[in-house]
Every structure is written in structure tokens, then in C-alpha cells.
Amino acid sequence: IAGITQAPTSQILAAGRRMTLRCTQDMRHNAMYWYRQDLGLGLRLIHYSNTAGTTGKGEVPDGYSVSRANTDDFPLTLASAVPSQTSVYFCASSQQRTSGMNEQFFGPGTRLTVL
Amino acid sequence: GENVEQHPSTLSVQEGDSAVIKCTYSDSASNYFPWYKQELGKGPQLIIDIRSNVGEKKDQRIAVTLNKTAKHFSLHITETQPEDSAVYFCAACSNDYKLSFGAGTTVTVRA
Numbered sequence: 001i002a003g004i005t006q007a008p009t010s011q012i013l014a015a016g017r018r019m020t021l022r023c024t025q026d027m028r029h030n031a032m033y034w035y036r037q038d039l040g041l042g043l044r045l046i047h048y049s050n051t052a053g054t055t056g057k058g059e060v061p062d063g064y065s066v067s068r069a070n071t072d073d074f075p076l077t078l079a080s081a082v083p084s085q086t087s088v089y090f091c092a093s094s095q096q097r098t099s100g101m102n103e104q105f106f107g108p109g110t111r112l113t114v115l
Numbered sequence: 116g117e118n119v120e121q122h123p124s125t126l127s128v129q130e131g132d133s134a135v136i137k138c139t140y141s142d143s144a145s146n147y148f149p150w151y152k153q154e155l156g157k158g159p160q161l162i163i164d165i166r167s168n169v170g171e172k173k174d175q176r177i178a179v180t181l182n183k184t185a186k187h188f189s190l191h192i193t194e195t196q197p198e199d200s201a202v203y204f205c206a207a208c209s210n211d212y213k214l215s216f217g218a219g220t221t222v223t224v225r226a
Contacts, residue, residue, distance in 0.1 A: 004158075031212065040124075042204060042216040043159070050212065058213070059116070090158050096212045102147055104214060106158035 002026050004107035006091050012113045013081050021076040021110050023091030031096045032074040033058075033104065034066060036087040043090065049074055050096060081114045088112070117142040119207050121217025129225050134192040136220045138205035141186065147208040148181060148188050152201045153219075159204060163190070195224045 007022045025032065030051045035043040035058075045058030049068040063085060065077045074093075078085055088111050092104040118141040128134045140148075146167040151159035165172045165179045165188065172179050176195075181188040192199055202221050206214040 033213075035216075040218055042121075042218040044216075045213060048213065092158075094212075102208050102212050102214065103149065103161055103164065106151075106160070108156075108158050 004091055004093055004105055006089075006107040006110050008110060009108070010111040010113075012115065013078075015082055015114055016080050019078045019081055019112070021078075021089055021091075021112070023074045023076070023107060024072050025074075025091075025093040025105075026072065027093060027095075027105065028071060029093035029095045029105075030071070031094045031102075032068065033092040033094075034064070034074070034076045035090045035092065036060065036085075037090060037109075038087050046076065046089075081112075083114045086112060086114045117145060117207055117209055117213075117215035119205060119215045119217045121205050121220060123220060124218065125221045125223070127223045127225060128195050130195055130197060132195055134190075134195055134199070134222055134224075136190045136203055136205065136222075137187060138189070138207075138217050139185075139187045140207040140215070142207065142209050143183075143186065145207040145209045148179070149206050149208070149214070150177075150179060150190050151204045151206065151216075153204065154201045162203075192222075195222075197224050197226055200224045 033048045034046040047066040091107040094104040149164035153159040178191045205217040
């Protein structure tokens with residue numbers, strides 16, 4: 001069982017370029033999330049999807065877009081990359097339950113550098 | 116929204132000693148509090164979690180305590196070992212299922 005895979009592992013990107021980070025899960029979880037991790041700031045939610053076909057904005061959504069065409073895939077797109085988007089990006093998934101438990105499983109991350 | 120504060124930012128302990136990390140949260144509606152461990156170059160992994168109707172939970176050498184009145188929760192690691200060296204994150208989850216994370220604690224266990 002792979003869990004969550006992310007691609008690419010790392011990328012160096014020129015400012016102004018478009019970039020899509022890929023995320024796939026094989027656990028059939030209904031919810032998926034994108035976070036960015038910056039030193040001293042922890043993990044901040046960019047966008048999320050509670051179920052296929054729906055998406056929502058997190059804490060830091062500006063400059064990013066997502067889509068959820070099916071259960072397994074949740075790509076994150078930077079339409080025109082800027083240096084402040086240099087970060088490590090983590091995708092996560094969870095099976096949301098009415099009990100409120102929300103164990104999120106994380107992918108290995110994508111290290112993105114925008115020059 | 117929810118605001119989670121985590122202390123200390125770094126913690127160095129002698130092997131065999133205990134480590135304690137503390138977090139506070141702001142939203143009284145938060146009802147789920149997980150702790151994640153992140154090793155170098157990897158994604159965070161859940162190590163223990165607690166729901167708001169429980170005051171303490173243990174799993175071998177790790178334990179979490181929750182004080183809903185004071186809105187704080189803590190992670191306790193006993194008999195620390197070198198493999199406990201990592202970055203630890205606390206988080207709080209409200210009814211919207213979204214996790215708010217603390218800034219992280221870098222734990223170093225000295226041999």
C-alpha cells in the first residue's frame with residue numbers, strides 16, 4: 001500500500017512559470033489537503049477538499065488553485081510562481097467522520113524553490 | 116479561526132530523561148488534538164491523538180494530557196531514546212475538520 005504519493009520530489013522553478021504539484025492517495029479517503037511548511041511557521045493549510053468535486057480555501061490560498069475531479073487525485077497549481085512560494089509542500093488525506101476524529105496521513109512532500 | 120501556540124521551539128534532553136512539549140489553543144469548539152512527529156526529509160506522522168472527552172491517553176513511552184478548561188494540551192515522552200530526535204507538531208481540530216498546527220518543536224536526544 002503506497003498511501004500518499006507526491007510528485008515531483010523537488011523542483012527549481014523560474015519566477016512567473018506555471019507549476020502543478022501532483023498528489024495521489026490509494027486509501028479512498030474522502031478528504032484531501034495541501035499544506036506548505038516554512039521554518040518557524042509550522043504547517044499552514046493552502047486548500048482542502050472534503051469530497052470529490054468540492055474544494056475550499058485554507059489559511060494561505062492566494063496564488064494557488066486546486067481541483068478534485070476524483071477521489072484519489074488532488075493537484076495543486078501555481079499559476080505564476082513567485083519567490084515567496086519557495087517552501088516544502090505536503091499533501092494529506094483523511095477519512096472525515098462525524099465523530100470529529102480526523103487523522104490525516106501525509107505524503108513525503110515536494111521541495112519547491114522559485115528563483 | 117483557531118490559533119495554536121507551541122513551546123518550546125527547541126528541546127535538548129539527555130537520553131533516558133523525559134521530554135515535555137506544551138500547546139495552547141484558542142477555539143473552545145476544538146475537539147480533537149493530534150500530535151505528529153516529523154523526521155528529516157519526511158512527512159509528518161501521527162504518533163498519538165486525544166479527543167476532548169478524554170483527559171489523558173498513553174501509548175507506551177508517550178502520553179498526552181488535555182485540559183479543556185485552560186485550553187492546553189501536552190505531549191510527554193519518557194525514557195527518551197536517540198530515535199525520538201525529530202520535529203514534533205501539535206494540532207487542534209474543530210468541527211470543520213481542519214487542523215491548525217503549532218509551529219513545531221525540534222527535539223534532540225543527547226546520547
